[in-house]
Amino acid sequence: MKIEFFSAKKYDKLFFDEANKAYSFDINYHETHLGPHIVDLIKDAEAVCVFVNDKLTRAVIEVLAAKGVKIIALRCAGFNNVDLQAAKEFNIAVCRVPSYSPEAVAEHAVAMLLTINRKTHKAYNRVREQNFSLDGLLGYNLFGKTVGVIGTGKIGKAFINIMLGFGCKVLAYDIYPDPSIEAKGVDYVPLEKLLQQSNIISLHCPLTAENHYLINNKTINQMQPGVTLLNTSRGALINTADIIEALKTKKIAALCIDVYEQEETLFFKDLSLEIIGDDQIQRLMSFPNVLLTAHQAFFTKEALQEIAQVTLDSISQIDKNTMPNNATVKLV
Numbered sequence: 001m002k003i004e005f006f007s008a009k010k011y012d013k014l015f016f017d018e019a020n021k022a023y024s025f026d027i028n029y030h031e032t033h034l035g036p037h038i039v040d041l042i043k044d045a046e047a048v049c050v051f052v053n054d055k056l057t058r059a060v061i062e063v064l065a066a067k068g069v070k071i072i073a074l075r076c077a078g079f080n081n082v083d084l085q086a087a088k089e090f091n092i093a094v095c096r097v098p099s100y101s102p103e104a105v106a107e108h109a110v111a112m113l114l115t116i117n118r119k120t121h122k123a124y125n126r127v128r129e130q131n132f133s134l135d136g137l138l139g140y141n142l143f144g145k146t147v148g149v150i151g152t153g154k155i156g157k158a159f160i161n162i163m164l165g166f167g168c169k170v171l172a173y174d175i176y177p178d179p180s181i182e183a184k185g186v187d188y189v190p191l192e193k194l195l196q197q198s199n200i201i202s203l204h205c206p207l208t209a210e211n212h213y214l215i216n217n218k219t220i221n222q223m224q225p226g227v228t229l230l231n232t233s234r235g236a237l238i239n240t241a242d243i244i245e246a247l248k249t250k251k252i253a254a255l256c257i258d259v260y261e262q263e264e265t266l267f268f269k270d271l272s273l274e275i276i277g278d279d280q281i282q283r284l285m286s287f288p289n290v291l292l293t294a295h296q297a298f299f300t301k302e303a304l305q306e307i308a309q310v311t312l313d314s315i316s317q318i319d320k321n322t323m324p325n326n327a328t329v330k331l332v
């Protein structure tokens with residue numbers, strides 16, 4: 001089977017080529033994303049493999065169907081970039097990797113928290129300049145602090161376990177509380193109480209129509225002054241304009257984000273020689289108490305191995321008609 005593989009990076013090729021030794025698919029890697037500009041060039045492929053910024057609109061899916069493509073394999077968990085209804089109508093199966101390494105994302109959130117708090121990123125540069133002073137590097141103990149976790153699914157749970165290990169008190173908010181988390185001594189509380197009582201708040205819920213801009217002027221006002229906020233989930237959980245204001249007034253003492261509302265045009269690209277037109281991200285990057293990474297929380301060897309393995313296995317199973325229709329992996 002031929003698979004046209006879009007938005008391919010060097011590391012994708014490395015891990016997919018390794019996993020493909022067990023399948024021997026003919027994988028054709030393209031650096032460009034899948035969209036109307038390239039879909040007409042697809043020939044003889046039965047599957048396309050895509051990532052978060054590929055555009056699987058109805059028009060693109062219609063062309064894929066006409067070219068005989070039978071499978072859209074998302075090598076990520078989210079599927080907001082695929083018109084599932086159109087895929088169904090054109091009889092194209094859609095699969096995804098619902099979970100690859102929750103620990104990878106949780107550990108990155110912790111790495112960001114430790115970095116912004118203990119300022120190791122500044123210390124690293126400072127000592128290389130033979131500046132051994134400590135001014136400006138003051139942090140706080142995590143031990144004994146109250147951490148509010150919004151969304152206690154796979155990643156939230158992994159994050160909670162680490163925070164409990166640090167000796168933090170954990171408060172949680174989820175629309176579906178999990179008794180196994182309460183058994184660890186974590187209290188589920190209403191969102192407002194979590195916002196009011198937490199020294200550190202970490203977002204681990206998916207982006208939905210209901211929680212778009214969950215963090216906005218109103219919810220920021222409910223937080224303690226000097227709070228540290230972490231977002232490794234989805235950019236639009238935070239209203240960027242409101243968070244910039246809160247950083248300016250010092251209501252928020254530190255912000256760590258691995259995701260950004262307008263990341264689509266920026267992330268996964270080297271733009272070091274470009275002029276960036278997005279003033280909000282430039283403003284965010286200008287704050288000394290903001291740590292921004294470019295959607296790398298998932299980026300560990302274990303996660304990439306799992307993504308490649310599950311994606312190719314799903315394609316193989318769908319091809320052989322042995323995959324049950326199940327919304328977790330096979331969406332259509």
Ligand code: NAI
Nearest residue numbers: 151152153154155174175176204205206211232233297298
């Ligand atoms: P999950 O589905 O296991 O858990 C999500 C939890 O959020 C569930 O318990 C659900 O009940 C809860 N939830 C849903 N809506 C909510 C709301 N309005 N308020 C509070 N809780 C709500 O998902 P998982 O695997 O833990 O992933 C969480 C999110 O992490 C993903 O949706 C994705 O946005 C993000 N993610 C980020 C990655 C990165 O590299 N930065 C990589 C993978 C996922």
